[in-house]
Amino acid sequence: xxxxxxxxxxxxxxxxxxxxxxxxxxxxxxxxxxxxxxxxxxxxxxxxxxxxxxxxxxxxxxxxxxxxxxxxxxxxxxxxxxxxxxxxxxxxxxxxxxxxxxxxxxxxxxxxxxxxxxxxxxxxxxx
Numbered sequence: 813x814x815x816x817x818x819x820x821x822x823x824x825x826x827x828x829x830x831x832x833x834x835x836x837x838x839x840x841x842x843x844x845x846x847x848x849x850x851x852x853x854x855x856x857x858x859x860x861x862x863x864x865x866x867x868x869x870x871x872x873x874x875x876x877x878x879x880x881x882x883x884x885x886x887x888x889x890x891x892x893x894x895x896x897x898x899x900x901x902x903x904x905x906x907x908x909x910x911x912x913x914x915x916x917x918x919x920x921x922x923x924x925x926x927x928x929x930x931x932x933x934x935x936x937x938x939x
Contacts, residue, residue, distance in 0.1 A: 815900040815912060817883030821847040822855065824862040825876035825932070832875075835930070839878065841923040845914040847900060850879070852910035859935060865907050879931040885914075888925050896922055 815821070823846070829839040848858060858877055867874045882900050889896035898916050905911040918926070 813902070815849065815882055815902060817881070817886060819882045819900070820850045820879055821882060821885075821900055821912065822850060822858055822877050822879045822933075823847050824858075824866040824874055825878050826867060826872045826874055828872050830875045835878070835927050837920045837923040837927065839923070840926045841918050841920050843915060843917040845918065847912050847914060848908060849900075849902070849910040849912055853908070855879070855933060856936065858910075861908055874935070876935075877933040879933060880926065880929055884929055885926065888929060889916075889922065892922055892925075 823839065825835065825839060829836045848861075850858075853861065855877065859874070862874050862877065866872075885900070886898050889898035896916060896918070898914060898918070900912050900914055903911050903913045
């Protein structure tokens with residue numbers, strides 16, 4: 813069963829996809845793209861989760877978390893020519909119960925349109 817269009821999803825943005833100024837289209841290109849659900853795990857908790865399981869120092873460091881609404885993602889796909897019907901499917905993992913995937917293949921052109929709609933979150937201040 814697909815995730816509701818009302819849900820928001822996030823994706824880790826590491827140094828291999830972010831040069832400090834621009835996101836690489838490969839952040840959202842390809843198929844079976846891993847994302848995570850904010851309705852299951854809070855944004856604040858995703859920082860630790862992604863640092864522990866996605867980051868691979870020193871080459872690959874977590875820089876940002878990118879957020880998008882599932883309905884917005886689907887609208888971007890439907891606006892493509894030809895339209896792309898995008899879904900987000902729950903795929904919980906032992907390390908991340910919020911894990912999900914976008915199973916459809918996302919082209920570089922579609923990925924560039926998605927990048928324009930992302931909300932980028934910077935790491936919280938460490939206290």
